[in-house]
Amino acid sequence: MNAAPLLAVEHLTIATAGPHGVPIVDDVSLQLDAGATLGIAGESGCGKSTLLLAIMSITRTGLVHRAGICRFDGLSLFDATERELERIRGSRIALIPQNAGTALTPTIRVGDQIDESLKLHTDLDRKQRQQRIVELLDAVHLPTPATLARRFPHELSGGQLQRVAIAMALAAEPVLLLLDEPTTGLDVTTQLGILDLLVELRRRTGVAMVCVSHDLGVIARLSDRMMVMYAGQSVEEAPTSSLLRRPAHPYARSLIASIPRLSVGAIPAAIPGRPPAPGSAPAGCRFAPRCTKAAAICIAAAPPLSEIEPGARAACHFPDTAPLIWPAAEGHSKHESASSKPLLAIDDLVVSYARHGLIERTMRRPTGANAVDHVELSLHPGEILGLVGESGSGKSTILRAIAGLWPALDGEIRFAGKYDLDRPAATRERSVLRAIQLVFQNPDASLNPRHTVREILAQPLRLYFNLSRAAMADRMSSLLRDVRLDDGYLDRYPAQLSGGERQRIAIARAYAAEPDILLCDEITSALDVSVQASILHLLRDLSGSRGTACILVSHDLAVVQALADRIAVLYRGRLVELGPAKGVCAAPAHPYTQALIAAVLEPDPDHDAGRVPAPRERDDRVSAGCPYAGRCSIRIERCFEEMPHWHDVATGQMARCIMLPGAVGAL
Amino acid sequence: MTDRAAATFVARRLGVLGAVLAKPSGAFGVGIVALHLVLALFGPLFVPYDYAQQNVDTMMLAPSAEHWFGTDRLGRDVFTRTVLGGREAIVISTLATVIAMAWGGFLGIFLALVGGRIDEIIMRGVDAMLSLPWVLTVMIFVTALGTSSSVLVPVLGFSYGLAVIRIARSAALDFVARDFILAAQARGERRWTIVIRELLPNVRDALSVEAAMQWSWMILGFSSLSFLGFGVAPPTPDWGLMISDSRGLMAVAPWTVLWPMAALSTLVIGINLAADAFAKVLGVDRTRKVPGQ
Numbered sequence A: 001m002n003a004a005p006l007l008a009v010e011h012l013t014i015a016t017a018g019p020h021g022v023p024i025v026d027d028v029s030l031q032l033d034a035g036a037t038l039g040i041a042g043e044s045g046c047g048k049s050t051l052l053l054a055i056m057s058i059t060r061t062g063l064v065h066r067a068g069i070c071r072f073d074g075l076s077l078f079d080a081t082e083r084e085l086e087r088i089r090g091s092r093i094a095l096i097p098q099n100a101g102t103a104l105t106p107t108i109r110v111g112d113q114i115d116e117s118l119k120l121h122t123d124l125d126r127k128q129r130q131q132r133i134v135e136l137l138d139a140v141h142l143p144t145p146a147t148l149a150r151r152f153p154h155e156l157s158g159g160q161l162q163r164v165a166i167a168m169a170l171a172a173e174p175v176l177l178l179l180d181e182p183t184t185g186l187d188v189t190t191q192l193g194i195l196d197l198l199v200e201l202r203r204r205t206g207v208a209m210v211c212v213s214h215d216l217g218v219i220a221r222l223s224d225r226m227m228v229m230y231a232g233q234s235v236e237e238a239p240t241s242s243l244l245r246r247p248a249h250p251y252a253r254s255l256i257a258s259i260p261r262l263s264v265g266a267i268p269a270a271i272p273g274r275p276p277a278p279g280s281a282p283a284g285c286r287f288a289p290r291c292t293k294a295a296a297i298c299i300a301a302a303p304p305l306s307e308i309e310p311g312a313r314a315a316c317h318f319p320d321t322a323p324l325i326w327p328a329a330e331g332h333s334k335h336e337s338a339s340s341k342p343l344l345a346i347d348d349l350v351v352s353y354a355r356h357g358l359i360e361r362t363m364r365r366p367t368g369a370n371a372v373d374h375v376e377l378s379l380h381p382g383e384i385l386g387l388v389g390e391s392g393s394g395k396s397t398i399l400r401a402i403a404g405l406w407p408a409l410d411g412e413i414r415f416a417g418k419y420d421l422d423r424p425a426a427t428r429e430r431s432v433l434r435a436i437q438l439v440f441q442n443p444d445a446s447l448n449p450r451h452t453v454r455e456i457l458a459q460p461l462r463l464y465f466n467l468s469r470a471a472m473a474d475r476m477s478s479l480l481r482d483v484r485l486d487d488g489y490l491d492r493y494p495a496q497l498s499g500g501e502r503q504r505i506a507i508a509r510a511y512a513a514e515p516d517i518l519l520c521d522e523i524t525s526a527l528d529v530s531v532q533a534s535i536l537h538l539l540r541d542l543s544g545s546r547g548t549a550c551i552l553v554s555h556d557l558a559v560v561q562a563l564a565d566r567i568a569v570l571y572r573g574r575l576v577e578l579g580p581a582k583g584v585c586a587a588p589a590h591p592y593t594q595a596l597i598a599a600v601l602e603p604d605p606d607h608d609a610g611r612v613p614a615p616r617e618r619d620d621r622v623s624a625g626c627p628y629a630g631r632c633s634i635r636i637e638r639c640f641e642e643m644p645h646w647h648d649v650a651t652g653q654m655a656r657c658i659m660l661p662g663a664v665g666a667l
Numbered sequence B: 001m002t003d004r005a006a007a008t009f010v011a012r013r014l015g016v017l018g019a020v021l022a023k024p025s026g027a028f029g030v031g032i033v034a035l036h037l038v039l040a041l042f043g044p045l046f047v048p049y050d051y052a053q054q055n056v057d058t059m060m061l062a063p064s065a066e067h068w069f070g071t072d073r074l075g076r077d078v079f080t081r082t083v084l085g086g087r088e089a090i091v092i093s094t095l096a097t098v099i100a101m102a103w104g105g106f107l108g109i110f111l112a113l114v115g116g117r118i119d120e121i122i123m124r125g126v127d128a129m130l131s132l133p134w135v136l137t138v139m140i141f142v143t144a145l146g147t148s149s150s151v152l153v154p155v156l157g158f159s160y161g162l163a164v165i166r167i168a169r170s171a172a173l174d175f176v177a178r179d180f181i182l183a184a185q186a187r188g189e190r191r192w193t194i195v196i197r198e199l200l201p202n203v204r205d206a207l208s209v210e211a212a213m214q215w216s217w218m219i220l221g222f223s224s225l226s227f228l229g230f231g232v233a234p235p236t237p238d239w240g241l242m243i244s245d246s247r248g249l250m251a252v253a254p255w256t257v258l259w260p261m262a263a264l265s266t267l268v269i270g271i272n273l274a275a276d277a278f279a280k281v282l283g284v285d286r287t288r289k290v291p292g293q
Helices: A048-055 A082-088 A110-121 A126-139 A158-170 A188-205 A216-222 A240-245 A250-257 A296-300 A358-363 A395-403 A430-435 A453-464 A469-482 A499-512 A529-546 A557-563 A581-586 A591-598 B003-022 B024-046 B078-084 B087-114 B116-131 B134-145 B149-176 B179-187 B191-228 B239-249 B255-282
Strands: A007-016 A023-032 A037-041 A063-072 A093-096 A176-180 A208-213 A225-230 A233-239 A306-309 A312-314 A344-351 A372-379 A384-388 A410-415 A436-439 A517-521 A549-554 A566-571 A574-580 A647-650 A653-655
Touching: A007 A048, A023 A048, A023 A063, A023 A233, A037 A048, A037 A216, A048 A063, A048 A093, A048 A176, A048 A208, A093 A158, A110 A126, A110 A158, A126 A158, A158 A188, A188 A216, A188 A591, A208 A216, A216 A240, A225 A240, A225 A250, A233 A240, A233 A250, A250 A529, A344 A395, A372 A395, A372 A574, A384 A395, A384 A557, A395 A436, A395 A517, A395 A549, A430 A436, A430 A453, A436 A499, A436 B179, A453 A469, A453 A499, A453 B179, A469 A499, A499 A529, A529 A549, A529 A557, A549 A557, A557 A581, A566 A581, A566 A591, A574 A581, A574 A591, B003 B024, B003 B255, B024 B078, B024 B087, B024 B255, B078 B239, B078 B255, B087 B116, B087 B149, B087 B191, B116 B149, B134 B149, B134 B191, B149 B179, B149 B191, B179 B191, B191 B239, B191 B255, B239 B255
Parallel strands: A037 A208, A037 A225, A093 A176, A176 A208, A384 A549, A384 A566, A436 A517, A517 A549
Antiparallel strands: A007 A023, A007 A063, A225 A233, A233 A312, A306 A312, A344 A372, A344 A410, A566 A574, A574 A653, A647 A653
């Protein structure tokens, strides 16, 4: 390493304020040379965002700098005066916050917001600044930069806002860029674009980066070196490619192994237990209680972060040196649907969120688009059907229509061949209500904060079954056992549970009704990866042992592929591809499915996402034909005019695209 | 509720009271209110004179060892009448507050849940009625039906409940869009079950604080009615009536007016201080505006 790195953090400790302050970042050291990139990975609550802010000498309210130094370009930031810090922040070190949409002021044009930054940090005159704004917006590949600068934040998409935030951060030509979850909340295809932009900017300007993310795929793509944090401490630090291939620390190994991968297709292993709450970390190794290799020494003494090979350090008494081996896809015990009669048949479903009131009609611009547009789907008993697509593709809307929470405009949903579900939940028969249960994305919102677990589980039991007190208690115990919890949870409130435990309770509540169909709406996206894996295992075991059919909505293709028998791909409310999970992921036929799969990032240094034809210029015409036409890389004029028919591409797999081999002949 | 859950519940309530008492303003407010309640409850046991006993020899005497608060123009002991003067106001306003909270609270939560046209129509009606001064509404009923407490309680409860509807509706609106309400709807729970089991526990804190505020306004409102002659009939002692009776004596015998005024205002201030402290402890934002339409 260089004698004087650009950034050196030494033994930094950030703790909560007060005499009994609890460390949030605990004795962390790191170094970054000019132009280098470092990724910081870890689960929520591990202190990674706090560390990132501390690099700018910012501590959130309630936190204090306890010990350690942070030296940026020779200046010790915690000893610097406010004047000195002001000169550095925003101009030499720039931060790209997690949610760019909320970080921009809604009432100021985006160009003017970049102008603010230029005024503050450069000596350019008005004319030069205007020129620079256009250059910056062009540098982040925003279309028509001069017009775009005059737009307000709400007129831009999430990906565009993120690009504006990057342009703003680059305005003063910083030497260090701090990124806090730069792509979290964006769709996969948009995410890939942003990451490519960051890689390109780094190559062009030589800016150094520190990137915090829970997504190892993002870190793998963006950084040369990476650090894994656990309970406020750095547990391993090494070049990204070697760390991902041969993680030495058991936590890093389990974390990497808990990520579902498209290339593997099996449900990954979960990490048992949960991280210690700040202040209650064990005396020895903090991971010891969850570690499979923990020995007496691990509980007695905290292992120091020591070099295990040149350039790689890990804090473990028994560092592993073997490469990580992927479990082969399990022998497919997946459900074979084929000939059985469908449990649920959706025919020509149209759902719209357009308002119909007089005031709403005059106040809102009519969008003319339906959230779900002529969708046909079927679900067989015991089958797991995955619905994938970007945000706004209508996948959650389909679940709402099935559950009777939003009326269908047109079409039919038939349950068990005889019940027409064209009625809101309030007027449905009790037996139909019982048979279809919904699990929501965020258990924080789907469990009443004022109910104990007992009350939560009692609701469906009381509503659907006529049980005695004793029988009810028995059912609750067995439900809790089914979701790997115990009776000790009965009198707790949701706030006293971890995120994963809450989602288990939500699943137990759905299973309390003994449903035939379980509708799962992004049930793992609010959870950490290590917890996600355990929820996925649970769902597969429960639906397998009871033969419950599931519709699994997710934006994460790897999650869906690991669980689902079939996958349906949606784009703007239209179904574009349908087929067996393996087939769709291995050989996607529709250009949109291809783009979606190509954009999946894997935490693998060898994995190269985005090897697809470079996206063509977008065509923003309203398409009367294929909804994807405007973004498609292989579109022809006809795509805008007619909706393509279904074409069989393989056994059970079909797609709707006129450019498919079979369809071309018809041209 | 099981023993353990009940224990947590009680512990939480006790914890809240403890936290309120730990605040100087909270302890002060709760103390004043408690003192008033004790005086109203046990006053008849220790007051030195008969509240209705008129005496020409002792008219308008200044405070002395014999008559601590002096006497009024009919020679009645002001201390006795002040101690007893809050009884009617407290009883009637408490009952009326219960009625106001009950119908206003439930209707407000219900409207937040159903939304749509029903909500729109009823809320417009509530707005229209709120635009009338409440004294006018009450006076119409009181003139027609008399001033007995069996008229005053429901009439006050009704007119004050209109404001509670808006508060309860806005508090419940924060929760109706949450997934746990959707989950209950998807399960097929009845609307009233959702109101009572799902929403009520979540708006309980906000409504408790609101009830305290309503109570203090109700006491003021009832005293105003007495002042105007629509409340308690003489010779029953009542603060509003005492102030009204003696207001001409302000310059000559100020004690006849100041003591009942002090009693009324300390009770109202005490309730407000206590309510603010509870609001802070429970995390209820009292400064939030009721969303307009």
